[in-house]
Amino acid sequence: MIDARTDEALLGRYRARGDVRAFEVLVRRHRRALFAFILRFIGDPHKAEDLLQEVFVRLATRAADFEGRASVRTWLFTIARNQALDELRKARHRATISLDGSSDAEGGAMPLVERISSEDPSPDKALCCSRLQPVLVAAISSLPDEQREVFLLREYAGVPFKEIAQITGVGLNTVKSRMRYALEALRRTIVEAGLEEELLEGREAPEEREASQEAVGT
């Protein structure tokens, strides 16, 4: 069954025989994780769709360049990450120009942060959970790029630290310390948003998540 093949085998089939179905399986397999990563990285759903498409276009057009020194997944995320960074830079550049240089470097492309913090801060019990999602999104978008990418790759795309090191081109220890900083910064943002109770250990998650993604430290 073609769906059971490894990424590398699928890419090999596509490359050697022009097997478009193999390519399709690759796309289906990775599009969601890639999209989650790109979307949370740049914050713009339309742009994220564009970039996602671009990642796979590159997979098609550069299949011959793949040399198997890293996994296909690593390769895909590397492309996605570089494109997302480029996009952020462009967005910030535009913001800088339009704001006469007054935009801040990290949050320039992430207006949501301000929007959230300017909302009524009193935590209404009944509203807390519907308010939770935007707070989480804002918390992520307020992370510095280098922490955000690590956090997104690990938490939502399920990429192990070692692969993240390859994707981001930094050492493994750097990746892990960024992850740590990211988690701590996220926590601070959540607390500042008045949602500290949500952080308490042992609370049931309101959304369905796979068991494997539940906290393991209990």
Place this chain on the structure above:
Amino acid sequence: MKLDCKAMDDLLVDFLYDELDASERARVELHLRECAGCAEEMARLAGTRRLMGTLESPAPLRDDTYLMQVAKRQARLASAPKASWGPLGRLLTRPSYVTLPVAGLVLLLVVGVTLGDEIQALFGTRTDSIEMVGEPRMAPPDPPDFSADGAAGEPEDHRLLSESSVGLALEVEAAKGDWSEETEDGGAKRRHEDQRAARAVGRRPESKTSVPLAKQEEDSVKSEATAFGEIGGPSIGRSASAPRVVSPPEARPPPQAAAPPRASPSTTAQSPMADASQSPEPGAPVERARRQHAQLESHAPSRFGSEDRMRSPATRGMPLQEMDSQLFGARSSASPLPDEQQLRLERARSLVAAGRCEQALLLLEGTFEGPEDAVAEKHALRARCFEATGRAVEARDAWQAALDASPGSHFGELARQALRRLE
């Protein structure tokens, strides 16, 4: 062995994301039972993770129709030369650069016969032949037929051509363009010859290679137009779309001169064409092509011999600061690197030297495995590019990566200095 809190600290996120093996995991659990401080920290991290895990990840909405069209088309392009070019196609589509010299000869022969005198202008260095490796993939000019995505269809199509088939070659040529633009008389001469070549080819619009190559020029690299101006094959048709008449023909030295470019203080570079223009005397095109190929062969051990010379200490010092001369001064011993990576590294060096950082970065994207110092050099080059384009955060990361890759090497030392400087 029991864990202390410091060792524990390093393992917290591994534990949190279940990346420890069973024995490490057991040790961490043991420590957590015994140490309230670490247990509390772990609980905080786990709580944050759990909450963040509740964030919904929306699926992409766009369907894959367009993508599949691209994939099909690309598969068709990749297989087309085999059918139509026979053994030649197979040779040229071989996925490695091993066949470079042979491909170069074939290219020289084919184009030499058709273009006669223009061959000198078209083929300067052996790097030209790199194009041939990718070129056959786009040889059959396919009408752009994916309208599924509306407006996106057309530009995507062009980008596809440029990024895939010639990706590397374009970068390579970009570097060349820079070098020659920054030389004075050498560049002027080449520009003129290039125009002649372009005119000559322009008269043969049915030329098989000219269609896709010209097409790719219209694409997103417009802003780089001048940089690509010196491309041999791909410069076909450029004279119309991107006038680069910088100097009048009479300013051009006689073709035999091949004068070494004059070094100006700010832009000291030698034309990569210097090599090729050493044998400009007339003769049968085929004969000349052979001679050129022999030249290429003679450099075989170091495929980039001429450029290495070009970047000798005396001719370095592009619009960059001292850091760069340090960078280029101690080149990593890239000999055990796989061909493709060595190529990338070499290209990236000259791109960085030429100040074309965006292209160098593109070239260096992705993983890069090899000797530590080569990896360190890669990151050092990236770091330099990021610095040059004002991306401090990435620059710091890249320096850090260079340091991580090879702390003891020259590049590690450079990275240390740079990181100190950036503090």
